[in-house]
Amino acid sequence: IQIWKLKKGVSAEPDDPNYDLLQFAYRVTAKRFFPNFINLDAPFNYHEKWDANDPERYKYECATMGCRTRVFDNRNGEKTSIGRGNLSFTTINLPRLALESNGDLSDFFDKLIDYTNLAIDQLIERYEYQRTAFKKQFPLLMSGMWEGSDKLGDYDQVGDVLKQGTLSVGFIGLAETLTVLTGHHHGESEEAQELGLEIVKFMNDRCKYWADELDMNISMLATPAEGLSGKFIKKDREDFGVIENVTDRDYYTNSNHIPVWYKCTMEHKMKVEAPYHAYTPAGHIAYLEVDGDPEKNVQAVEQMVKLMRKHNVGYGSINHARARCLDCGYESGSDLFDKCPHCESENVDVLERITGYLVGGTGKWNAGKKAELEDRVSHISGEKMLKDKKI
Numbered sequence: 586i587q588i589w590k591l592k593k594g595v596s597a598e599p600d601d602p603n604y605d606l607l608q609f610a611y612r613v614t615a616k617r618f619f620p621n622f623i624n625l626d627a628p629f630n631y632h633e634k635w636d637a638n639d640p641e642r643y644k645y646e647c648a649t650m651g652c653r654t655r656v657f658d659n660r661n662g663e664k665t666s667i668g669r670g671n672l673s674f675t676t677i678n679l680p681r682l683a684l685e686s687n688g689d690l691s692d693f694f695d696k697l698i699d700y701t702n703l704a705i706d707q708l709i710e711r712y713e714y715q716r717t718a719f720k721k722q723f724p725l726l727m728s729g730m731w732e733g734s735d736k737l738g739d740y741d742q743v744g745d746v747l748k749q750g751t752l753s754v755g756f757i758g759l760a761e762t763l764t765v766l767t768g769h770h771h772g773e774s775e776e777a778q779e780l781g782l783e784i785v786k787f788m789n790d791r792c793k794y795w796a797d798e799l800d801m802n803i804s805m806l807a808t809p810a811e812g813l814s815g816k817f818i819k820k821d822r823e824d825f826g827v828i829e830n831v832t833d834r835d836y837y838t839n840s841n842h843i844p845v846w847y848k849c850t851m852e853h854k855m856k857v858e859a860p861y862h863a864y865t866p867a868g869h870i871a872y873l874e875v876d877g878d879p880e881k882n883v884q885a886v887e888q889m890v891k892l893m894r895k896h897n898v899g900y901g902s903i904n905h906a907r908a909r910c911l912d913c914g915y916e917s918g919s920d921l922f923d924k925c926p927h928c929e930s931e932n933v934d935v936l937e938r939i940t941g942y943l944v945g946g947t948g949k950w951n952a953g954k955k956a957e958l959e960d961r962v963s964h965i966s967g968e969k970m971l972k973d974k975k976i
Contacts, residue, residue: 586651587620591894594637597626611886614903615879616918618938621870621902623649624894629863630657632664643667649900652809652870653753660802661748668732671867673711674753675704676808678817679784680837683765684825690766690780694787701754701791705803708752712801716744752801753867754792755808757817758837759784760844764830772843772857782860785841789864806867807840836957840869848962851889855896862899871898875905876963878918906937 589610590596596603610620624630625646632645639645648666649655653674656666677700686692720727721739729735733746760770762784763777771778789805796803815836822832830844838844841861843854851873862869871893879886886903893901909916910925911932924931 588649588651588900589614589620589622590625590646591622591890592625592646597894608883608887611883611890612880615883615886615905616907618903618905618907618936621651621900622890622893623647623900624898626894627862627897627899629866630899632657649868651868652900653755653806653868654751655866655868655900656751658802658804658866659749660796660800662732665732668730669749670731670751672715672747672750672752673708674755674806674808674867675707676755676757676806676813677701677704677788678758678813678821678837679756679762680758680765680831681817681821683762684821684828684831688766693766697784697787698791701788702795704754705752705792705795708754708803709799709801712744712747712752716742716747718743748801750802751867752803753806754788754803755806755867756785756788756840757808757813759841760838761831765828770830770838770844770847771841772847772849772853778857781841782864785861785864789866804867805865807861807865807869809839809870813837834957841865842872845874845957846962852892852896855892855898855901859893859896859898862897869899871901872904873901874963875903877905878907879903879905880918902938904938906935908933908935 589607591607593601595601596607598604601607614620625635630647632647635642635645644665644667646666647655647657650671654671656669656671658664659669662669677697679697682696682700683693686696719740720734720737720743723743727734727737727743727746731743731746732749734743737743737746759781760772763770763774763781767774767777767780769777771781785805792803792805795801818832818835818837825832827833841858843849843857854873855871858871862871873889873892889903890901905918906921907916907918908921910928910930911934912930913925913928915925915927920926921935923933925933
């Protein structure tokens with residue numbers, strides 16, 4: 586996953602020295618899906634030591650592997666993204682807690698405390714096992730790649746070094762949870778949005794509490810849910826039956842996202858989803874879905890990224906699709922052909938993004954993600970992209 590760092594003074598505004606490279610990045614993502622964009626100007630991505638004139642400013646820039654494993658804050662060492670990583674994470678099935686609570690908010694939050702505590706207990710138990718490993722068991726990782734590991738002897742345990750890593754509690758299906766609790770998801774109701782932010786902030790506060798108690802980097806993750814989206818809902822449908830806009834599909838919505846089937850504008854999607862990024866410091870992403878070929882209107886791609894910055898999205902990406910002939914190399918982002926119009930070959934691959942990754946044809950996707958793909962609606966049409974140079 587290639588990621589472009591958006592930072593005023595470097596690469597985000599017309600008078601920045603690398604603005605020409607940013608324009609090139611827009612063209613690349615319009616054709617090749619990447620780079621994604623991390624917004625270093627979002628308040629939660631700020632580092633007090635960052636200086637545009639410092640040649641080592643990269644040490645004080647937030648980094649993310651993708652839509653998870655955002656690494657920045659560190660209570661057991663220097664605040665940096667270098668030489669650190671995520672140790673493990675556990676995801677909570679929020680819709681199930683809402684269903685078990687029968688819509689009772691008090692009972693829901695009681696369960697949320699219990700399950701968040703349970704998830705953290707599990708993460709700590711894993712860490713206590715991980716920490717007993719010797720340096721020599723990880724000859725590459727502990728050769729200095731992980732911060733402080735160069736000071737360890739071959740038979741020293743890695744525990745104190747790993748403490749600079751993160752333990753993350755994730756969640757899935759906020760939209761379905763809010764539908765159970767309020768009758769609407771957060772994309773269609775301000776009341777649901779307020780409750781959604783309250784829920785995720787509550788979980789983040791619990792993580793902060795245990796981070797202080799245990800002196801560990803424990804934080805919240807907006808789980809991308811490649812596999813869990815289908816696994817969780819299958820079990821919940823068996824136990825609670827088919828409930829409209831809750832268990833009637835083959836997947837739960839990723840983390841705090843608006844449901845993929847809900848029609849709304851790009852700005853509305855960014856406005857609703859962005860505030861959750863401040864409460865998910867272990868990783869998050871916001872997507873915009875394009876129906877058409879963004880390569881034919883790169884200015885529209887630029888406008889989408891500007892929307893992300895406007896609403897303080899921490900990390901964002903633009904989804905589209907592209908067909909290519911594996912025999913002659915012909916490709917198109919507007920005509921998703923099954924048979925190559927150039928050489929008539931049927932050896933065709935249609936690339937689409939499953940959460941953060943490109944995995945080739947959709948045949949490799951699991952059933953839940955295939956169902957999600959069928960339901961996805963675009964936030965800008967191909968016709969509008971071709972007609973309007975700005976959106």
